[in-house]
Amino acid sequence: MPVAPSLEPLARGAHIGGDPGGVGSRTLYLLALAALVGAAAVPVAKALLLLIGLITHLSFQGRWDWTLGTPGHNHLGAWVIAVPVIGSVIVGLMARYGSPAIRGHGIPEAMEQILLNRSRISARVLWLKPLSAAISIGTGGPFGAEGPIIATGGALGSLFGQWLHITPDERKTLLAAGAAAGMTAVFGTPVSAVLLAVELLLFEFRPASLLPVIGACSTAAALRVVMLGNHPFFAMPQLAWPQPGALLASVLLGVLVGLAAVAVTRALYAVEDGFDRLPVHWMWWPALGALAVGLIGWWQPRTLGVGYENITDALSGTLGVGALLLLGGAKLVSWSIALGSGTSGGTLAPLMTVGACLGAVLGYGVAAAFPGLGLDPRMAALIGMAAMFAGASRALFTSVVFALEATWQTSGLLALMIGCASAYMVSGLLMRETIMTEKIARRGVRVPSAYQADPFAQARVADHASMQPVSLPASQTVDELRRWLQQQGSAAHQGYALVDEAGQVVGVLTRRDLARPGLDPQTPLASLVTRVAVVVRAGESLHDALNLMTLHGVGRLPVVDDADGVTLRGMLTRSDVLGAWRQRALHATRLGH
Structure with missing residues (x-):
């Protein structure tokens, strides 16, 4: 018969520990x-x-x-x-x-x-x-x-x-x-x-x-x-720290670029939908898209290829408003048609090209209309570059830090954070999916959009388990237990912990165990135990308890003393775990509580 001291290696080895993300x-x-x-x-x-x-x-x-x-x-x-x-x-x-x-x-x-x-x-x-x-x-x-x-x-x-x-x-x-x-x-x-x-x-x-x-x-x-070598990928003149007026303008820039990011994302997938309806095999779609790329490239050669130098020029203020509008617009059309055709390519550089051009144009406009704000068009281009990616992908912190690392412009930190957060907010309000998730979402793939701490990792077993459990003496016979269950009627549970004279867990017995054919009524309950009991300590988390239930295929866990790991203190069931989740869900939806 399995005995309580042998439970510890099994119980402790079946889960990661108190912190599911801990370092080991x-x-x-x-x-x-x-x-x-x-x-x-x-x-x-x-x-x-x-x-x-x-x-x-x-x-x-x-x-x-x-x-x-x-x-x-x-x-x-x-x-x-x-x-x-x-x-x-x-x-x-x-x-x-x-x-x-x-x-x-x-x-x-x-x-x-x-x-x-x-x-x-x-x-x-x-x-x-x-x-x-x-x-x-x-x-x-x-x-x-x-x-x-x-x-x-x-x-x-x-x-x-x-x-x-x-x-x-x-x-x-x-x-x-x-x-x-x-x-x-x-x-x-x-x-x-x-x-x-x-x-x-x-x-x-x-x-x-x-x-x-x-x-x-x-x-x-x-x-x-x-x-x-070690140098900024997008080299540009050193920018001054923005004044309060420029920070206020960053909000407006972020909102406008965020709206543009939503429009860009929808335009890209509208093009992709158009190619899906073509009566030709998808293998030929990239060639059709490339025809538009070639025509636009003949008209605006700077749209061809990676175009990293275009971003540098937009950030450095070497392009006029007309050149910025032509480059940004032509690049957007060329890229969206090419990528929508299903060819092999990336999104980061084209989005940043369009964003930098749009930001610079808006920056020139704000500087002309409100010179007192002190907004540098080059700072506006930097904000536009990052905010476009933040709005389209909703990778907020990636966008802010990338702009800093790629240009070494630490003076733009606050303005970038404000502009990217504004674009992020607009995108979240107007667009359910992002440029990164829309395609796979259409295939039925649900992509997580928010991360939070595991509530079960923060909840103690003792706070949700029944800490006054009904246990059964291991020396009791099957006949005695059956008579006792009949007296309990509907109040009887589906499973009970078996304990010895010292109150230590010997095993877990369910009603299914009592239904075995040919069972001798005088058989001690301890003889019915066929496996080592899986237990959980009172101070452990519900995350640990769920791991134990899943790995061992059990629906209830005896809760044992934290000190010795064998003395029964309570019983945790699947219903208790669901009750903890229900409690959390109610707290999350009740205002003012």
């Missing part, structure tokens, strides 16, 4: 793996940028050069229209006969794998995604390299997790770590990359997952300095 030996193991993923992401990012540069120069200048060139500097004339079309035909073939997963932004696809596929990404994506993106961007696609490298880094982390013996939750952490390291490798923005992982990929905020992501990004940032 597995965290150190994941941290080491994430650092390896972060180290691998840097040469992968460097290779992608070199490949984009090579394809760009071959496509538009007809020469070998690995630097990140500008497609706008070409002498092809009207023939420039054909270059994006050729590249998109190749990408379409790669998507159809290689992997359809290479289509799209990169981040939404990673979200989908996390939520639906236990963070498993095919090995083919690891090389098909960057290669297809390099071809798409190198032949004039109006995308940034960050989306593909984020997807590639995520695939790298996922594959690490598939090769090793780790849980799906740990594999999700490695996927997020790889994606964040990829972003760090491109922009040199490790803090905002960590925040991107938290806001868009991890769907949680706990040390066990956060530390490995930090390790990956820190490793990637250090190696990036060695390989690419």
